[in-house]
Amino acid sequence: MRTPVRFAAVALAFGAGAAFAQPAGPQGLGEVMVTANRMGAPYAQQDRPVVGLRRTADAAVMSLTITSDTREAEVRRREIYTVLLAAMDQAAESGFEIVSGAFRLEPVTRANYESLPLQPAGRVDTTQVRVLVKTRLAGTAAETETRLRRFIGSLRGSGRATAEYGGLWTLTVVHPDQYRDAIVSLVAEDAKHNAALFGPDFTVSISGIDGQVAWSQISSTEVFLYIPYRYTIVPKQ
Numbered sequence: 480m481r482t483p484v485r486f487a488a489v490a491l492a493f494g495a496g497a498a499f500a501q502p503a504g505p506q507g508l509g510e511v512m513v514t515a516n517r518m519g520a521p522y523a524q525q526d527r528p529v530v531g532l533r534r535t536a537d538a539a540v541m542s543l544t545i546t547s548d549t550r551e552a553e554v555r556r557r558e559i560y561t562v563l564l565a566a567m568d569q570a571a572e573s574g575f576e577i578v579s580g581a582f583r584l585e586p587v588t589r590a591n592y593e594s595l596p597l598q599p600a601g602r603v604d605t606t607q608v609r610v611l612v613k614t615r616l617a618g619t620a621a622e623t624e625t626r627l628r629r630f631i632g633s634l635r636g637s638g639r640a641t642a643e644y645g646g647l648w649t650l651t652v653v654h655p656d657q658y659r660d661a662i663v664s665l666v667a668e669d670a671k672h673n674a675a676l677f678g679p680d681f682t683v684s685i686s687g688i689d690g691q692v693a694w695s696q697i698s699s700t701e702v703f704l705y706i707p708y709r710y711t712i713v714p715k716q
Contacts, residue, residue, distance in 0.1 A: 510537070510538075510583070510584045510651050510652065510653045510654070511582055511583055511584065511651065511652060511655065511694075512540065512580070512581070512582065512584060512649055512650075512651055513536065513649055513650040513651065513652060513694060513695070513696050513702055527693070527695060527703070527705060527707070528666075528705055528706075528707060528708055528709070530665050530666050530669045530705070530708075531662055531665065531703050531704055531705030531706075532658050532661050532662050532665060532703070532704040532705070533697065533701060533702075533703050533704075534658075534701065534702060534704065535616060535700055535701055535702075536616060536650035536651060536652055536696075536700060536701065536702050537615075537616075537650075537651055537652055537653045538613050538614060538615055538616060538650070538651045538653075539613070539614055539615075539616055539623050539624075539627065539648050539649065539650055539651070540578065540584070540611040540612065540613045540614075540627075540648060540649060540650075540651055541611065541612050541624070541627040541628070541631065541644055541646075541647075541648040542609060542610075542611060542644060542645045542646045543566065543577070543609070543610050543611060543612050543631055543634075543642060543643075543644060543645075544607055544608070544609050544642070544643050544644075544645050545559050545562045545563055545566075545607060545608050545609075545610075545640060545641070545642050546559075546600050546605065546606070546607040546640065546641055546643070547559050547605070547606055547607075547638065547639050547640035547641075548600070548602060548604055548605040548606075548639055549604070549638055549639045549640075550604050552604075552606070554638065555604070555605075555606045555639075555640075556597060556606070558636075558637045558638040558639060558640035559597065559606065559607070559608055559640050560592065560593065561637040561638075561640065562634065562635070562636060562637050562640045562641075562642055563577070563587070563592055563595075563608065563610070564589070564592065565634070565635065565637070566610075566612075566634050566642065567587060567588075567589070567592070569630075569633070569634065570612065570630070573630060574614065574615070575612055575613065575614050575627075575630050576612070576613045576614075577610050577611070577612060577613075578610065578611045578612075578613050579595060579610050579611060580611075584611070584613070584651060587610055595608050595610065596608070612627055612630060612631055612644075613651065614626055614627055614630075616650075616700055620699035620700050623648070623700075624648050627644070627648055628644055631643070631644040632644070649696075650696055650700070650702060652694055652702055652704070655692050655694055655704055656692050658692065658704050659692055659706070662692065662704060662705060662706050663688060663706065666685070666688060666706065666708055666710075670683040670685060670710050671683070673712060674712050677712055680714055680715055681712050681713065681714055681715065682712070682713060682714075682715050683710045683711065683712055683713070684710060684711045684713050685708060685709070685710040686708065686709050686710070687706065687707050687708040687709050688706055688708045690706050690707045690708065691706070691707075692704060692705075692706060693705055693706065693707060
């Protein structure tokens with residue numbers, strides 16, 4: 480069993496805020512971006528407690544933007560999709576994956592790639608699509624970032640369409656709700672330990688343990704999974 484993590488607030492490597500998991504059918508929430516934010520979710524709590532589960536993230540993602548400024552709209556669209564399809568094929572051969580989403584990540588496939596929104600790119604007759612390139616964490620954080628940048632840099636354009644990486648890479652966690660029991664066990668262990676320090680006449684009153692699983696980034700490769708619980712040490716009745 481992993482030991483509970485007890486520490487003061489840590490500056491997140493990429494300024495990520497906490498995000499909160501909600502049930503999403505029998506398969507749980509699925510894979511999410513650590514930088515995703517659910518501040519507007521019902522009962523979301525922003526304060527992170529000191530006991531939770533620290534673990535290495537499951538993967539890393541970096542933004543990939545494909546842009547074309549060909550004058551004809553249909554040609555722009557065709558050029559962008561040509562680059563995207565080639566990127567998907569190259570990713571499959573190289574141990575990467577093309578995914579999309581701002582919170583829950585979904586694979587981009589030949590069955591759904593045309594449903595991705597094509598957006599104006601800030602100039603007249605210019606269109607772009609934004610996706611993410613995902614890779615497993617291997618080696619150091621710097622090595623993971625280098626692999627992502629090299630992969631995106633190796634993608635070829637089509638016509639006037641080009642592929643570029645943008646922004647910092649971030650981490651992902653697969654099915655964060657699967658760690659609920661482990662987190663609750665850590666909280667229970669910590670609560671019992673602290674109550675015992677006050678002697679046999681004291682116990683604990685715990686609230687919030689039924690809250691949503693939340694996460695934050697605490698190092699370049701690790702995440703902290705927790706439930707926004709609170710407990711109070713009180714005399715036994």
